[in-house]
Amino acid sequence: ARSLDAVDLTLRSIKEQAERDRRSTPRSEQEIITGFENYIASFPQIRGLILTDKNGIIRYTERKKSMGMDVHDRGYFTNHKDNADLGLLIGKPLKGRTTGKWFFSTSRRILDNTGEFDGITMALVTQSYFAKVYEATEIEQNISLAYTSLDGTIFATSPGFSDDRSDVAGQIVNLEITNPDNGSFTGSPFSNAAPRIISYVKVPGTSIYMVSSIPVDTALASWHDRTLYLALQVGAALL
Numbered sequence: 001a002r003s004l005d006a007v008d009l010t011l012r013s014i015k016e017q018a019e020r021d022r023r024s025t026p027r028s029e030q031e032i033i034t035g036f037e038n039y040i041a042s043f044p045q046i047r048g049l050i051l052t053d054k055n056g057i058i059r060y061t062e063r064k065k066s067m068g069m070d071v072h073d074r075g076y077f078t079n080h081k082d083n084a085d086l087g088l089l090i091g092k093p094l095k096g097r098t099t100g101k102w103f104f105s106t107s108r109r110i111l112d113n114t115g116e117f118d119g120i121t122m123a124l125v126t127q128s129y130f131a132k133v134y135e136a137t138e139i140e141q142n143i144s145l146a147y148t149s150l151d152g153t154i155f156a157t158s159p160g161f162s163d164d165r166s167d168v169a170g171q172i173v174n175l176e177i178t179n180p181d182n183g184s185f186t187g188s189p190f191s192n193a194a195p196r197i198i199s200y201v202k203v204p205g206t207s208i209y210m211v212s213s214i215p216v217d218t219a220l221a222s223w224h225d226r227t228l229y230l231a232l233q234v235g236a237a238l239l
Contacts, residue, residue: 134158
């Protein structure tokens, strides 16, 4: 949650500055882009930032080859344009066309000085950052973690979330959400996978869920050990 909060605070700062630029003398292109570069250097989970105009044209980004690109038909743009205020919008995970690496978008709506829609600011968030954080927890606690949407679409996971330890970003996990805030169940996250005990909790202020997973055999290992110990003790007493 803190990692995503940092992204949202970045977007809020860019949004507020962009809206101030609409009301007064705007900053230069280089000032804006330098600000983007500073944000990216400060937050390893952010791999890119953009600022569009009301027509969906990218006006500012640290990636010069993307300047002037038209994104008016992209979901992250049209959703903000067609709705009053969605707050922080999180897009589905995508694989970069040039890098082959997974990322997902986070975006906010920008308003002009009359309160009308005037574009969006968006941050591209790297999947690998979260995967590394989750892997540390998995190694320490033997619990696999994932970041998913309500329908189970995976944004990022620790390596052990899948039985075959493959990259499953973008796939859909069998997530039985019966309570919108949190819950748990026993089932197979993927078809033909071994059953696991799965728990989930909605990340505050977002539309996504933190999901923990542990194989049933692993979860019950200590119980099995205690049961065997007691059986041996009883057996010895009867001899």
